[in-house]
Amino acid sequence: QQPVQSPQAVILREGEDAVINCSSSKALYSVHWYRQKHGEAPVFLMILLKGGEQKGHEKISASFNEKKQQSSLYLTASQLSYSGTYFCGTEEVDSNTGKLIFGQGTTLQVKP
Amino acid sequence: KAGVTQTPRYLIKTRGQQVTLSCSPISGHRSVSWYQQTPGQGLQFLFEYFSETQRNKGNFPGRFSGRQFSNSRSEMNVSTLELGDSALYLCASSKEAGPYGYTFGSGTRLTVV
Numbered sequence: 001q002q003p004v005q006s007p008q009a010v011i012l013r014e015g016e017d018a019v020i021n022c023s024s025s026k027a028l029y030s031v032h033w034y035r036q037k038h039g040e041a042p043v044f045l046m047i048l049l050k051g052g053e054q055k056g057h058e059k060i061s062a063s064f065n066e067k068k069q070q071s072s073l074y075l076t077a078s079q080l081s082y083s084g085t086y087f088c089g090t091e092e093v094d095s096n097t098g099k100l101i102f103g104q105g106t107t108l109q110v111k112p
Numbered sequence: 113k114a115g116v117t118q119t120p121r122y123l124i125k126t127r128g129q130q131v132t133l134s135c136s137p138i139s140g141h142r143s144v145s146w147y148q149q150t151p152g153q154g155l156q157f158l159f160e161y162f163s164e165t166q167r168n169k170g171n172f173p174g175r176f177s178g179r180q181f182s183n184s185r186s187e188m189n190v191s192t193l194e195l196g197d198s199a200l201y202l203c204a205s206s207k208e209a210g211p212y213g214y215t216f217g218s219g220t221r222l223t224v225v
Contacts (some may be wrong), residue, residue: 044213
């Protein structure tokens with residue numbers, strides 16, 4: 001079951017914050033976040049595991065609410081380099097590890 | 113260190129033909145997954161291999177198949193190509209089965225005419 005991402009698109013000014021949400025109807029083992037720039041491969045940002053552990057790096061962090069099967073990606077003080085399409089990928093408890101089901105993506109545009 | 117290498121980068125095929133795409137994972141990575149990316153359907157899971165065994169398969173017809181070799185390199189094959197198979201095919205590798213992130217290759221852009 002494909003997770004639902006919201007919003008579909010975001011336009012920000014440099015320095016502003018953004019939150020991207022990912023929601024699944026299935027029990028999840030993990031949530032991955034990736035960023036893809038136009039014409040490039042998706043790049044791994046972070047993984048969230050059952051237990052609600054919050055992981056992040058630099059000014060990008062994320063959380064995972066396993067009771068609600070929801071994850072949120074937080075981008076603070078956005079930079080021009082943050083522009084791209086963000087995908088969440090979910091691993092369901094019922095399936096073997098290694099199968100990621102991706103959301104439809106959230107397009108983020110950061111303007112000067 | 114070298115990333116995930118996919119060959120060829122671009123491919124144009126005619127309907128009815130078959131095609132084989134190749135993926136060389138990062139050295140030491142044993143899990144290899146394949147995804148199809150299209151503007152309409154987004155990123156869709158095809159299959160995943162670990163230690164030469166297919167552990168997961170997505171909802172694609174039997175025309176889509178794959179395999180993994182003992183050196184972890186993987187190939188996917190699409191037989192009897194259809195126009196709708198035109199897409200970017202991405203390969204991703206991971207260290208092991210388990211909660212690790214995936215490193216994607218740059219993909220093979222397949223166009224079926």
